[in-house]
Amino acid sequence: MTTTRSGLVTVTGFAASALMLAGCAGGPPPAPESDLSNDKVVIGLLNDQSGVYKDLSGPNSKVAIEMAIEDYLAEYGDQAVVTEDQIEIVMADTQNKPDVANTQAQQMYDRSNADVILDVPASSAALAVAEVANQKKKLHINISAATTELTGAACNPYTFHWAYNTQMLAKGAAGVVEDGGETWSLVYPDYAFGQDMVKSFTAAVEDAGGTVNEAIATPFPNDNFSTFITRAASTDPDVIGTMAAGGDLINFVKQFNQSGVRDQAQLAVGLMFITDIHSLGVDEFSGTTFTDAWYWNYDEQNREFADRFLDLTDTRPSFAHAANYSAAYQYLDAIQRAGTDDADAIIEELEGLKVDDVFLRNGEIRAGDHSVVHDSYVAKVKDAADVEEDWDYEEITATIPAEDAFPDVNPNCSM
Template identity: 35%
Template sequence: MKTHVSTLARAGTACWGRAYRLLLAMLVAPTAVMMAPAVASGISGDIVKIGILNDQSGTYADLAGPGSVEAARMAIEEMGGTVAGKKIELVAGNHQNRADIGAGIARSWFDQEGVDAIADFSNSSVGFAVQALAGERGKVTLVAAASPGFTGKACTATSAQWVYNSHTNGYGLAKVLTEQGNKSWFLLTVDYAFGHAFASDIRRAVQDGGGTVAGEVRHPLNTADMSSFLLQAQASKASIIALASAGSDMTTAIKQAGEFGITPGQALAAPAVFLTDIHGMGLQAAQGLQFVTAFYWNRTPETRAWSQKFFARHGAMPTMTQAGVYSAVLHYLRAVKAAGTDDGKAVMAKMREMPVRDIFAADGQLRPDGQMVHDMYLVRVKSPQASKEPWDYYDILQTIPGEQIFKPLSDSECPLVKH
């Protein structure tokens, strides 16, 4: 009898224990749901909102500007205009190449208009200002500007650099050309931080490749007469004259080099060239120029088909920035769909997990430091006689694998990377 009572007592205690645990679970479960972040499993505000922030009317308007907006719109249309059952909305802003204006627009978009991600920038100072704001708010930035700092000390958990940087287009360009036997270089450098950074990368690559830099001359920003600088470059007899500049300084140097008969005797190379630069200069002036690009519209049947659709809407073939913005926005939206949320960190985790496969990148990969690694292309501008149709400007000389032209992750200064 004693044993029987003891057994019943233990059974009763066990039943009560199970009942207590069930009751506790029922009481705790609603609390856990209420404590979970609202955006962890859904779309905030029932809409996915993307901003394109760039120069819409100034120096960078042709290479990015309204064309980037159109490229982003094409990505949204490819997704059917919705993601995770919610509407996708696009807004655009003109930062006028001023960091304060860009930051002000971004702050308003984030805090008042519910923008989830901002793409493009095309200006590093604006990009840094917005990337910092976005990082504080857990919002996504998709950067198409050149500074390596975006994936360096300024990197955030929700930022990515998509198209190119000064390492790929400065160091990478000089490395490839030096390995091809161009051992003697002369640097024609615009005298401010942008030019100095590119010149430093070029010099290091030439020396690493066993070449020599015969000399360097620096010129002021927006120099209209390059004659004295070009004559010094010509006198060096270097096989490559590297133009560590961009925009009007670069195009002025190229045009005047042709006028003075410097080319084709000495080849020109430049780190920051866009399709619209060549279109503006014309093939007669630009022929023979060599540089690295992330995209060329006529590279494959797929890039050609997409670019013709873009041309029908924009009236110009896409630059590497515009094609890169399309790619970045499309990959972002695919990641939102896969994650089932627009929470910045969750989406970025999916973006890193998924390969980038589209007309811009055949098999790109987003690294932990935010660098999207993809193949790049060494190109040379065609002569007028070799061009077969409008916008047929480049010969692709070499495909450079992404792991060879981007700085290794082991060299990254991003605080998020554990070495």
């Protein structure tokens, strides 16, 4: 776990030796002083606990946060600024509704004294929470929403966008165009996430030399996509791209395969989690290419994390689970350096930080717009015959370097 920040010198060499000698001469060094509001740190987990996004993050993100707390305490031991009994996790369900998310965020910050709120899928809900965070001058680290507005026109000093965005997700579209998928029809949920996805994917397809024939809006959430699939196929595209996610994606793909359109057009998925493939079955997604933020079986470090998670939950982690772990750990580590959970002090610690952890590879928390950039991946769903163990459904075909995976600092962001 490596964290550095431009302009800071890590405690190594002579300074580290001096600390060790001080400890040897007079016993262990004293525990560092800390300034914690209400003498504790409250981490809020605000997400979909029961709806279409429950499996991709939901209650199991609490387990990921608990793993981060465990690792923070193990890393610092007696020198931890925050002790185990000073850390509290509070949870609530947004129902993927912005008004509910707004109310729950208000209650978390005011009644539960939450210092930070993590996660918040559904872009409309995330934008609502970001606004509350800015009003309250409390931190929000968003994990599961994709809208670029969080680091664009709606950016604010108290919100960080940790895992992915729609422009990153669209990076994989260029490869589909290059492989012959030149004409597209897009089907998207008609709210902030879907609207932003259409913009990003249309731009990516056109930049690669392709054409988007039509973009078709659907209700959210939705359980019947048959008429929208038929309409998308009517323009005779090479590719039908669905921007649905979670439970809606599963419904869409099931109906897409049942419709027979799969023999006519290739399926492209804008946002997919490992839990989606597991839920519906690898055969239903076989051959589908998409952009992934993280994969549990990418390397040994990821697998070790995933094995711990599996022991605790009986499932493999999605990238949202890994990102919640990363955000919680880096937040606690910032408190460790600052000696306080004051939001402005934590912002100062996080801005410009370069991170390599289990989720963030070549990661950097940009000061200009609070977008967290990192390596991302082009993934292809395996054929069933190539799956060697349960949950090992993806083949990583390419790595998208951090500097290419995410757009430049958004000029619409003014913090």
